[in-house]
Amino acid sequence: MSTAPRHxxxxxxxxxxxxxxxxxxxxxxxxxxxxxxxxxxxxxxxxTVPLADSGEVETAVDAAxxxxxxxxxxxxxxxxxxxxRLKALLEEHYESIARILVQExxxxxxxxxxxxxxxxxxxxxxxxxxxxxxxxxxxxGGAAGIDEExxxxxxxxxxxxxxxxxxxxVPLWFWxxxxxxxxxxxxxxxxxxxxxxxxxxxxxxxAGFPDGVVNMVHGDREAVDALLADPRVVGISFVxxxxxxxxxxxxAAAHGKRVQCQGGAxxxxxxxxxxxxxAAIPNLVSSFFGNTGQRCLAGAVLVxxxxxxxxxxxxxxxxxxxxxxxxxxxxxxxxxxxxxxxHFERVLSFIEKGIAEGAELLLDGRSPEVPGYPDxxxxxxxxxxxxxxxxxxxxxEIFGPVVAILRVGSLAEAIELANGSRYGNAxxxxxxxxKHAREYKYHVRGGNIGVNIGVxxxxxxxxxxxxxxxxxxxxxxxxxxxIDFFTDRKxxxxxxx
Amino acid sequence: MTEEFPELTSFGTLLGFAQALExxxxxxxxxxxxxxxxxxxxxxLRACARRHAKRGRQxxxxxxxxxxxxxxxxxxxxRREDYVPPTLAxxxxxxxxxxxxxxxxxxxxxxxxxxxxxDVLGGLERSFRxxxxxxxxxxxxxxxxxx
Numbered sequence: 001m002s003t004a005p006r007h008x009x010x011x012x013x014x015x016x017x018x019x020x021x022x023x024x025x026x027x028x029x030x031x032x033x034x035x036x037x038x039x040x041x042x043x044x045x046x047x048t049v050p051l052a053d054s055g056e057v058e059t060a061v062d063a064a065x066x067x068x069x070x071x072x073x074x075x076x077x078x079x080x081x082x083x084x085r086l087k088a089l090l091e092e093h094y095e096s097i098a099r100i101l102v103q104e105x106x107x108x109x110x111x112x113x114x115x116x117x118x119x120x121x122x123x124x125x126x127x128x129x130x131x132x133x134x135x136x137x138x139x140x141g142g143a144a145g146i147d148e149e150x151x152x153x154x155x156x157x158x159x160x161x162x163x164x165x166x167x168x169x170v171p172l173w174f175w176x177x178x179x180x181x182x183x184x185x186x187x188x189x190x191x192x193x194x195x196x197x198x199x200x201x202x203x204x205x206x207a208g209f210p211d212g213v214v215n216m217v218h219g220d221r222e223a224v225d226a227l228l229a230d231p232r233v234v235g236i237s238f239v240x241x242x243x244x245x246x247x248x249x250x251x252a253a254a255h256g257k258r259v260q261c262q263g264g265a266x267x268x269x270x271x272x273x274x275x276x277x278x279a280a281i282p283n284l285v286s287s288f289f290g291n292t293g294q295r296c297l298a299g300a301v302l303v304x305x306x307x308x309x310x311x312x313x314x315x316x317x318x319x320x321x322x323x324x325x326x327x328x329x330x331x332x333x334x335x336x337x338x339x340x341x342x343h344f345e346r347v348l349s350f351i352e353k354g355i356a357e358g359a360e361l362l363l364d365g366r367s368p369e370v371p372g373y374p375d376x377x378x379x380x381x382x383x384x385x386x387x388x389x390x391x392x393x394x395x396x397e398i399f400g401p402v403v404a405i406l407r408v409g410s411l412a413e414a415i416e417l418a419n420g421s422r423y424g425n426a427x428x429x430x431x432x433x434x435k436h437a438r439e440y441k442y443h444v445r446g447g448n449i450g451v452n453i454g455v456x457x458x459x460x461x462x463x464x465x466x467x468x469x470x471x472x473x474x475x476x477x478x479x480x481x482x483i484d485f486f487t488d489r490k491x492x493x494x495x496x497x
Numbered sequence: 498m499t500e501e502f503p504e505l506t507s508f509g510t511l512l513g514f515a516q517a518l519e520x521x522x523x524x525x526x527x528x529x530x531x532x533x534x535x536x537x538x539x540x541x542l543r544a545c546a547r548r549h550a551k552r553g554r555q556x557x558x559x560x561x562x563x564x565x566x567x568x569x570x571x572x573x574x575x576r577r578e579d580y581v582p583p584t585l586a587x588x589x590x591x592x593x594x595x596x597x598x599x600x601x602x603x604x605x606x607x608x609x610x611x612x613x614x615x616d617v618l619g620g621l622e623r624s625f626r627x628x629x630x631x632x633x634x635x636x637x638x639x640x641x642x643x644x
């Protein structure tokens with residue numbers, strides 16, 4: 001049997017049974033329902049996560065609701081003090097958080113570190129709330145002697161339901177801004193990857209947020225439905241698949257809540273004949289295979305335009321084939337396992353479907369050899385050529401290291417193809433022509449557009465876009481959109497006589 | 498670090514490798530200072546060691562703060578074997594000339610790393626070029642101190 005390469009030390013072998021965080025306390029769940037948490041590289045069990053019942057969710061909302069009045073009256077410059085402390089703690093524990101993340105999710109350590117950085121950036125953004133939350137005033141805005149102003153006010157209890165692919169980052173897209181604005185919060189992390197958020201919540205408690213301001217419940221659909229139905233929860237942020245996004249959007253809206261739901265994606269990446277392939281190929285590889293394809297911004301469909309197709313495909317496949325699979329804590333690994341066996345099986349089924357529908361399999365990632373990890377959920381880079389727009393590979397979100405290549409003759413065709421997808425999360429073009437780049441960003445219906453960037457991930461101070469079936473709602477997460485989502489704008493018209 | 502000098506498969510490993518080089522350079526310059534008798538050479542070697550300690554801390558900040566999706570792509574073209582520090586004989590201390598040679602090797606590492614970064618992130622490229630130039634300057638200063 002082959003031996004595993006050396007890897008960075010794990011923070012712990014087993015993390016025990018996860019606890020909820022309610023009203024400033026880590027509390028054992030009384031729920032009889034629970035799930036094991038697995039390391040997807042080793043298939044070993046590394047924790048147990050309880051699945052809260054509606055009563056436990058209600059208790060968390062009770063705490064958040066009770067904490068709201070005092071927190072809302074805490075001045076913004078004081079509300080950000082624990083946020084500054086949290087930022088410092090996250091910096092201090094950056095490496096251990098990243099390693100926990102690798103253990104539960106499988107991504108390689110640099111990807112984990114990068115996502116922890118993104119999480120910290122969002123805390124840093126929220127530290128600026130005293131400026132970001134300012135309103136607007138116009139003297140004599142109503143009439144001579146009548147002033148008009150807009151003030152921003154928090155609304156109450158918000159909640160976030162977050163996905164398995166970014167356990168550190170996605171919850172922090174939401175709660176730091178919400179809480180800094182004066183709201184209180186309940187986080188429901190993915191039950192598949194609860195460990196990273198559990199560690200971050202230890203730091204949240206150490207940072208000194210008042211009891212009940214930030215709470216966490218572990219759970220599944222029952223917990224989500226309890227959050228959706230609770231009238232004290234005024235808004236929901238969600239990231240996940242489109243079918244679940246639709247359920248959450250409809251249900252939350254029916255209960256009169258604000259909702260922002262990021263759904264699935266199928267991202268088209270266009271390569272023009274004038275592209276600088278030396279720079280483009282490694283970036284394309286990172287887009288399609290980074291995070292093992294489990295990014296909502298990952299490339300999914302490669303669209304080489306015109307005569308460059310053969311050259312692009314040859315170089316892309318060669319680069320993809322050379323990627324090194326391994327446990328994410330091996331620093332030299334470039335591609336980790338998928339985030340769990342059920343998802344692994346799902347991705348395999350898409351590959352089988354691609355073959356059955358007649359696409360040409362150029363690179364087969366099924367059954368890769370990963371020394372030392374025979375039970376891991378590994379699928380290597382997989383590339384299909386001669387895919388047609390009607391094939392499943394071109395239409396459905398796979399969320400794995402599987403690429404569909406659709407060759408087209410012109411930029412107009414590439415744009416039409418991207419716009420034909422039901423999804424509109426991200427799309428990129430590789431070109432050295434400003435004209436082509438402008439055409440693309442002008443016409444493509446996608447929330448995040450990359451020009452010579454394969455993963456157009458907005459920084460904390462920009463909204464994370466999304467269009468068509470990739471986003472339900474109007475205000476996006478992050479940036480000023482986040483501030484708008486988590487505050488109500490009240491207009492005050494004053495006359496003093 | 499999994500290995501002190503990992504294979505160069507990503508910008509993360511490149512930065513880890515760079516930090517390991519800085520640590521080795523700091524150690525070797527400090528050791529050489531204890532071996533030199535000339536005061537000027539001793540002072541230059543100690544200054545060189547301090548500089549590498551500071552550069553190591555700077556690189557740690559770069560590794561933590563600049564590592565985002567843009568620089569997560571795989572890298573090719575730099576072989577670990579071309580840059581690992583020359584092995585010292587057991588219990589041997591490096592002399593000033595060995596430190597100078599190592600400094601030139603570090604400069605070459607950062608020159609090559611800058612070339613890789615040029616297509617990816619301008620800030621990273623600038624940092625690497627600055628470190629390469631500084632290593633060449635350090636090599637020059639060490640040589641001058643010996644004459």
